[in-house]
Amino acid sequence: MEAVTGTVLVGRSFEPVRGRVVIEDGRIEAIDEVETESTDIVLPSFVNAHTHLGDSVAKEAAVGLSLEDAVAPPDSLKHRQLAAADHDDLVSAMRRTLRFMQRTGTVSCLDFRESGVAGARALREAARPTDVGPFVFGSGDPSVLDIADGYGASGANDDDFDEERAACERRGVPFAIHAGEPDATDIHPALDLEPDLLVHMVHAEPEHLERVASQSVPVAVCPRANTVLDVGRPPIRDLVDQTTVALGTDNVMLNPPSMFREMAYTAKRFDVTAREVLRMATTAGAEIAGLDCGVIAPGRRAKITVLDGNSDNLADSVDPARAVVRRATALDVDRVLG
Structure with missing residues (x-):
């Protein structure tokens, strides 16, 4: 079992949730809203x-x-x-x-x-x-x-x-x-x-x-x-x-x-x-290709990208989803799971 922590962009609406994504056998087991010091931004790949x-x-x-x-x-x-x-x-x-x-x-x-x-x-x-x-x-x-x-x-x-x-x-x-x-x-x-x-x-x-x-x-x-x-x-x-x-x-x-x-x-x-x-x-x-990814939700494949939310580029962003779309670059990628 593995946990990825930070601000998680959850579901089709990409609602930002401070917490963790719990992964088991390559699938998302749960998304828990918990206190975390992580500044990472967690999004579907x-x-x-x-x-x-x-x-x-x-x-x-x-x-x-x-x-x-x-x-x-x-x-x-x-x-x-x-x-x-x-x-x-x-x-x-x-x-x-x-x-x-x-x-x-x-x-x-x-x-x-x-x-x-x-x-x-x-x-x-x-x-x-x-x-x-x-x-x-x-x-x-x-x-x-x-x-x-x-x-x-x-x-x-x-x-x-x-x-x-x-x-x-x-x-x-x-x-x-x-x-x-x-x-x-x-x-x-x-x-x-x-x-x-x-x-x-x-x-x-x-x-x-x-x-x-x-x-x-x-x-x-x-x-x-x-x-x-x-x-x-x-x-x-x-x-x-x-x-x-x-x-x-x-x-x-x-x-x-x-x-x-x-x-x-x-x-x-x-x-x-x-x-x-x-x-x-x-x-x-x-969805077009029938792939079991593209969204962070329980039961889905854990195809996840983690960005360094404390990078010189992303630090102090007030809206994580908007920052991912308009500001993030390849240099902000910390790791890619799945």
Whole structure:
């Protein structure tokens, strides 16, 4: 049995409780309100709701390019770099990124893995010695679902994904698709596929939001990547009002997969509260992937990040949840459990 003490951000509301989290056999046994001298801040570890970890082989390579030139399949810089990457170099680069994510409080990511079966296998290999468990959205032929956890489609304007969607339905695994990143033309076709997750939705309009709500489709937003690629600003407030919204960091070649940076950027530039952003970075991604984490509550997996609340950066913060979202950095991480 283990106890973690400090200010614990409890449940979906992240209510600050001074006390301890009791852990047994990797699960949260209890949350006790007790006196403690600990200044630590205890929060659920992050679930990054959208990544492209293969991009780790070409960090910063696409900065300054348009969306089409940077990442659009099949001939963008990203896809040329991936095609040229040696297997061992790719695995090593992805493993380094996973280690960075682990040190900065992320326990899982929902990754769109390019390169079909070989790509999914490479990510499994990269993750094996780390404590980050990627949820792999595979690509290419539906046979990738023998290895992947679901299917990740590039966009409804790129191809006909009816076969892949049907394969996911037969296997009972999620189908995710990019939509509304360059413009709105692929949003209705994406929704026609009845996806389990939409990614980006930068150009979502009221008619799309109405369908998202009626179909109960969660959305992963990636505001920093949208800014770098100059495609616009997702209507995050409107999306949060309609459905479950999770936060992702998108292409590793454009931005480091730091949920601290993504949270701070989102909280300061969009009309959302700190607790809404923290929920987007933890609970929402876990729920979308069916992971038993993302919230500190009895019975849940003890996937917990502990911050040094007495660090030079966090000391004297009057609102711990707001400080986590708007102020905390990787330097404030004391340890990551689970």
